[in-house]
Amino acid sequence: MRYFILLVCLAFATRITFGKRLFSNGFIGAPSKFTLASQSQEPQLKWFQQILDHSNPTKYPKWKQRYYVSNEHYKTGGPIFLMIGGEGKETPKWMTSGAWIHYAAKFNALCFSLEHRFYGASQPTKNLSTENLQYLTSEQALADLANFVREMKVKYDLKDSQKWIAFGGSYPGSLAAWVREKYPELIHGSISSSGPLLAEVDFKEYFEVVQNSLASYSDACVIAVRRSFAQLEILLRHMIGQREINEKFQLCDPIEKSIENKLDISNLFENIAGNFAGVVQYNKDNSPHAGKTIDDVCDVMVNETLGTPVQRLAEVNRMLLKDSGEKCLDYKYDKMIVEMQNTTWDEDKAMRQWTYQTCNEFGFYQTSTQKDSLFTDRFPVDFFIRQCMDIFSEKMDSQYLKAVVGRTNTFYGALNPNTTNVLYVHGSIDPWHALGLITSSNPNTPTLYIEGTAHCANMYEPSANDLPSLVAARKKIQNYIENILSS
Structure with a gap:
């Protein structure tokens, strides 16, 4: 069975469509379809005590959120790279490969990956009832990220001078942009890959x-x-x-x-x-x-x-x-x-x-x-x-959808984000670029549009068969990271 095609970049391996389109293992799935040589150090699986409702942090017991950490390329004083989880379970494979790991090696970064609430093993509630799903929002997920950064700085004795760079693809690409927008004091910059910024009911x-x-x-x-x-x-x-x-x-x-x-x-x-x-x-x-x-x-x-x-x-x-x-x-x-x-x-x-x-x-x-x-x-x-109404609640009708989508666009700014230090990356083949920022005359919101590439193509492990446009794009992303780290 398939549902409407999902944004998917880090995802599952079930053939479902969504806004069902092919998941494959976390939203972007694994970082490579090629067999890679393993690194000398395996990433460490950890658990973090997270707040359920950040608008009322003391009302409910905390829950365990899964994350991974790797210091394979870290040198004391280096930057911190944070891979944002999305609508699927996180995989440790992203801690040892993928383009961001090459950037981590270049800049001597400490790497974290945080699983999104309500996905994978990060299960805040007893079940997935509609009542419990009220705590599954992008706003709560961003607050999770902020709380995580604050706690990791203490746990790993990280200095305020060490800059955090967020990475994400697809829906997590949106989160990467939004976490810089909402928490600029914690996240110094972001690489937002294939992230839709414009919420739209009828994505024709x-x-x-x-x-x-x-x-x-x-x-x-x-x-x-x-x-x-x-x-x-x-x-x-x-x-x-x-x-x-x-x-x-x-x-x-x-x-x-x-x-x-x-x-x-x-x-x-x-x-x-x-x-x-x-x-x-x-x-x-x-x-x-x-x-x-x-x-x-x-x-x-x-x-x-x-x-x-x-x-x-x-x-x-x-x-x-x-x-x-x-x-x-x-x-x-x-x-x-x-x-x-x-x-x-x-x-x-x-x-x-x-x-x-x-x-x-x-x-x-x-x-x-x-x-x-x-x-x-x-x-x-x-x-x-009709699916929203049949699965969750009769109240989720067309007027409800219009209202909540309008709120999302107002809250995050849609295609007019109030951000700095965020690079918005999209591929010309990827249908999701239609809801993303692909051109900008504002130097504070730079874009990178990669001809001939699909969803999150820049995030995966490089290959000798990559298009020249993709090879050049990865180099531009590396240069952008270097520039914001030195700013």
Whole structure:
């Protein structure tokens, strides 16, 4: 089963979409898909006594928050690098590899990684009830980071003169920018990678970027995808076509039983469209969850020897099901909702938590409401708002979403952040750049736009196959860190 495509950079390895799009192990997953030589020192797993509600710090007992620390490259007096966790469990692999570790070696930094509240093993409450999830907010997460920095300075005898630099990708990329904005006395600077700054309920631009990215292969690929979805609509209209969909798309449940269920049909189309979105979002990233590429799926879509466009669409779906280890495509809406209503803790699952954050702060719903949609109009914004209402509360309707998203943009400044010492990094292929800061005339908010790269590409372990634009970008990031450390 998949939900709406997630921002994912540090994430899980379950094939789910979100604003479900392919997780892979923490938000950015592991830092490399390559086998790397281990370092001489393993990172230390630690636990930190954290406050539940920072607006009322003494009301509730503290809880244990997981973090990792590595002094592999540290020299006394060096800077402190902080990797911010996101919507998935933290992995110690990020303490020994990834671009930031190369920067740590360059600048002799002490490295910390803090797991986000309500994800992984950082479980503040007995369960994931909607009442308990009220403490799962970006504002509380930022206060966690601030409290963590203060305590680590004492625990490790770190001086005020030692500068803290925050790193994050995707949602943690947003947090990296915001923690500098809200706590400049603690965080000296940040590298914000692929972080959406603009909260938006109807994120229709997402699939517009997906379409443009497919067009980078060829216009023929886009035409074939458009025709395939049109043919899928035709097949749905009669019994023989419905049976063909069952077989070709390897559905877990026969579609003829759901023809009158608009939510099931919306979920089916959103999942199939999500195949292309997930591929585009992680296209050629040096990450374990970057599998098939735009070239791979477009090679199929333009190959007329494989049959009609809809048969080629089914082949793309088969390929991605196989890659993810799934036997069939699960599209039943009610089954998805029941799964999302489960309030028990599972360190390896996070869709309930992240979906709550989207319903309560961000929106980010990747809809089919854009003009002349490539993937039909089957999954409009109301489809996603309905999920918020069915999973959490009837009060989370369109007016509620409009209000909370407006509050988020007002609180953080959206695309007009009041920050200094933050570098905003995005890739041109990544659909999430549509909600990020990609150009700026303000010298206080510099940007770095990397042509030809996808989600969080600059964060992963460098490879000999990296595009020249990515190699140059990593060098610019290193220079930026050097400049703010000397400022």
